[in-house]
Amino acid sequence: HCDKAFFIKRDFVDHVAAHQGQKKHGCPVCKQKFTKKADLTRHRFVHLSGEERVEVRRGWRLACYFCKKRFQDSSHLECHLVTHTKEKIGGRCPTCRKTFCSKQALTHHGFLHLSADEKVALVEQRVSRVCLFCHKIFSNSRTYHGHVVTHTKEKAFSCDQCGEQFSLKGNLTKHARIHSADPRPFKCTQCDQALTTKDSLVVHKKTVHRKLKDFVCLQCGKKFGRKSDMVRHVNSVHAKIWHPCPHCGLTFSRTDHLGRHLKKLHPPE
Known part of the structure; x- marks a missing residue:
């Protein structure tokens, strides 16, 4: 039907079904049909009672004590909590001395300091992923898949306000702020600067106010x-x-x- 390519067979099958007008996933309650199983799962939530919804949420996700944001497992919740408490309980990188909120984040960061041979050794142990296009090596599947779309040019995330499309969900989230009442919600406490992302605010404070420059041109x-x-x-x-x-x-x-x-x-x- 078209030249679009996919890495996951399930996504490919659902995409082809959309071309053919097939809706194979039917709701057992109202008989409404959907192309994707994930759309059916979200739809079935509307048929639950208030008590059932509470029960599903309680068993499905864990809520943050501070902001009530929900997570699928306790490890993600624990990593999120330190954004409120400002603790760095994951440890310190022995190479650059940077601290992290979780041991998992520290492990992923340590991958950056490995030599090319050490990265290849990890790939052979199936701990990391290697890009089929440019052979760049990544420490985990999340960063690997985020990189792959830079080659495939696939843009699966569309803004419901203006229609602009993005290859990464995080980029769509950042873009969506321009449509909100406060497009620059992160305010610097040391000057009048306001930024669109928390990461930009951290870099701003580090480079402008603390005058730290860690990256040197060789x-x-x-x-x-x-x-x-x-x-x-x-x-x-x-x-x-x-x-x-x-x-x-x-x-x-x-x-x-x-x-x-x-x-x-x-x-x-």
């Missing part, structure tokens, strides 16, 4: 507060990687500058 020694800024510097200044506009041939040292150029001078029809 070519010239220049320091940066964010790894992405250091990589951008290396690509444009030392590697001389330029990004041409496909319409007019004008070149840019940064992809975000190319993006602004495309939106301003070559907007999509």
Whole structure:
């Protein structure tokens, strides 16, 4: 029907069924049919009584004492709780001394300090995942699948306000804030700066107020507060990687500058 490709057979089968107009998952209560089983599961919730809904939620998810956010298992809840208590109980990285809220987060972080040979050894032990396209190695399935969509260009998450599509759910969540009453909800307590994400606020405080720059260019020694800024510097200044506009041939040292150029001078029809 189309050229879309999938990594999970279940997603592929549901997608084909949507093309064929098939709705194989029927509700036993009202007989309404759905293309995806997950849609049927969400639908069946509407037929439960108030008491049944409470019972399902109690057995299905654990709630945070502070903000009532719910989680599927206790390990996720424990990792979330430290965002309120500010505890760093996961331990400290012996290489860079960074602290973490959970041992799992510390383990994933430690993967960044491994050599190429050590990463390959982990892959052979089936502890990590290797990208089929570029052979980049990842410490867990979540980051692996997040990376794969950068190759497939698949955008499965659509904004219900403006229709813009995203390859990662987290990017959709960040985008959705522009449609809210407060698009920049994270306020810096040390200045008037307001940011769209909590991660941006952490980086802002670290680089602007604490003057910390942990990422050093190995070519010239220049320091940066964010790894992405250091990589951008290396690509444009030392590697001389330029990004041409496909319409007019004008070149840019940064992809975000190319993006602004495309939106301003070559907007999509």
